[in-house]
Amino acid sequence: MSRDWRDLIAVTELEENWVTRVDLGPRKLAVYDTPSGVHVSLALCNHGGADLCDGYFDGHVIECPLHQGAFDVRDGRAVSAPATRPMKVFEARVRDGMVQVRA
Amino acid sequence: MTNAIVTPLTQALAEGKLTRAELKELMQRSNGPGLVHLALWLLLLATTTTLVVLAWNSWLIWPAMFVQGVVLVHHFSLQHECVHYTVFRTRWLNDLVGQVCGYIILLPHRFFRYEHCDHHTYTQVTGQDPEQVPMPETIWQYLLYLSALPYWKTKFTEVFRHAMGRLSETEKGFIPKVEHAAVYRDARMMLGFYAAVILGMALTGWWGLIWLWFIPLLLGEPVMRFIRMTEHVGRPTVPQMHENTRTSLVSLPLRFLCWNMNYHAEHHYVASVPFHRLPVLHEKLRDHIFVEKGGYLGAHRDILRQIFARQA
Numbered sequence: 001m002s003r004d005w006r007d008l009i010a011v012t013e014l015e016e017n018w019v020t021r022v023d024l025g026p027r028k029l030a031v032y033d034t035p036s037g038v039h040v041s042l043a044l045c046n047h048g049g050a051d052l053c054d055g056y057f058d059g060h061v062i063e064c065p066l067h068q069g070a071f072d073v074r075d076g077r078a079v080s081a082p083a084t085r086p087m088k089v090f091e092a093r094v095r096d097g098m099v100q101v102r103a
Numbered sequence: 104m105t106n107a108i109v110t111p112l113t114q115a116l117a118e119g120k121l122t123r124a125e126l127k128e129l130m131q132r133s134n135g136p137g138l139v140h141l142a143l144w145l146l147l148l149a150t151t152t153t154l155v156v157l158a159w160n161s162w163l164i165w166p167a168m169f170v171q172g173v174v175l176v177h178h179f180s181l182q183h184e185c186v187h188y189t190v191f192r193t194r195w196l197n198d199l200v201g202q203v204c205g206y207i208i209l210l211p212h213r214f215f216r217y218e219h220c221d222h223h224t225y226t227q228v229t230g231q232d233p234e235q236v237p238m239p240e241t242i243w244q245y246l247l248y249l250s251a252l253p254y255w256k257t258k259f260t261e262v263f264r265h266a267m268g269r270l271s272e273t274e275k276g277f278i279p280k281v282e283h284a285a286v287y288r289d290a291r292m293m294l295g296f297y298a299a300v301i302l303g304m305a306l307t308g309w310w311g312l313i314w315l316w317f318i319p320l321l322l323g324e325p326v327m328r329f330i331r332m333t334e335h336v337g338r339p340t341v342p343q344m345h346e347n348t349r350t351s352l353v354s355l356p357l358r359f360l361c362w363n364m365n366y367h368a369e370h371h372y373v374a375s376v377p378f379h380r381l382p383v384l385h386e387k388l389r390d391h392i393f394v395e396k397g398g399y400l401g402a403h404r405d406i407l408r409q410i411f412a413r414q415a
Contacts (some may be wrong), residue, residue, distance in 0.1 A: 015127075018127065028107070043107070044106075044107055047220075048108065049107060049108040050107055050112075050113075051107035051113065054112055054123075054126065055375060056130045058192065061194070063375060065373070065374070065375050066108075066110050066112075066220075066374070067223060067224075068189075068374065070188075079194070080188070080194065081213065081216050081217065081282070082216065082220050082279070084279050084281050084282065
């Protein structure tokens with residue numbers, strides 16, 4: 001079943017080339033401004049539960065602030081231990097200056 | 104899981120010790136400082152190696168090997184930074200350099216990474232911090248730890264256990280199942296490498312690496328034990344980072360050798376900050392952490408005072 005697109009945050013409110021934390025209902029999401037556009041994932045690291053939005057972000061890689069495990073934000077792939085499982089990413093797009101997700 | 108766990112960093116941000124803008128600025132990475140430091144490091148290593156060679160046929164080889172050993176054991180500090188990806192911006196460079204360091208000091212990089220994760224999660228929590236060095240109860244326990252004999256026993260036992268395809272119950276707790284085979288493979292490769300080195304020396308009849316590498320490593324390790332003790336030993340065994348970790352203010356040469364890891368409390372607060380930015384982070388956090396102004400010696404004076412107070 002396809003989900004509806006939901007407004008998340010205005011593009012102008014995003015931290016440029018960085019990660020921005022956004023709440024969507026009870027969910028904490030991380031919105032990434034990247035060279036290939038905007039990407040969105042769950043904000044909590046699936047290894048130790050730390051907030052990825054406090055981590056180091058470079059290009060397409062978000063690094064957890066607690067253990068430095070890292071993920072590619074485009075597809076959620078784990079790129080560095082101790083991250084071993086892909087993180088949950090959401091389909092995202094920009095419409096009329098708003099970042100939208102299908103979540 | 105809907106809420107992030109509380110970490111020293113989230114606490115520091117919540118308490119205003121650090122702003123998000125400062126954090127972002129401090130975390131920025133580049134390859135330059137790490138490459139310059141590494142080039143100087145290799146120069147230092149070449150110098151100490153030359154000293155050993157020049158002292159080859161005299162008793163001076165022993166102090167020369169000790170100096171060489173002090174540099175060699177500090178590959179631990181570099182490997183530790185590489186585990187955190189805080190030496191180079193290019194991630195694979197951290198992996199490569201960390202692996203090389205591990206081969207120099209008998210510490211498989213992948214295993215160390217997983218073990219170190221739990222050290223950061225459960226710092227100084229007895230029974231949960233796999234790297235915790237217990238506070239010695241007697242001066243003899245203190246001296247035994249500094250001899251590095253228990254350390255080498257642990258390291259050799261560890262790597263042979265992994266090479267035989269086994270993990271301890273504690274290790275199973277911090278190494279995910281999907282990585283068990285890789286940990287076993289790493290240990291076998293490391294032992295295979297050492298076996299090849301020794302075989303190579305036997306075949307060529309040139310045993311120089313014993314004097315340039317193995318003996319210096321054994322001579323130098325007590326210095327690393329001395330330094331590692333200053334990080335947490337003697338601090339309260341509580342989860343609060345401003346209590347359980349000690350930053351030691353030391354001279355520039357010592358900071359160079361340990362890749363700024365003397366700023367240990369700062370590192371535990373924000374482990375994503377590159378090694379070369381830790382002095383700046385120290386300026387931000389120094390009023391919120393435990394700082395030993397007397398350096399490594401001051402930390403050991405504190406540890407010894409506590410040991411003697413317990414015995415009195």
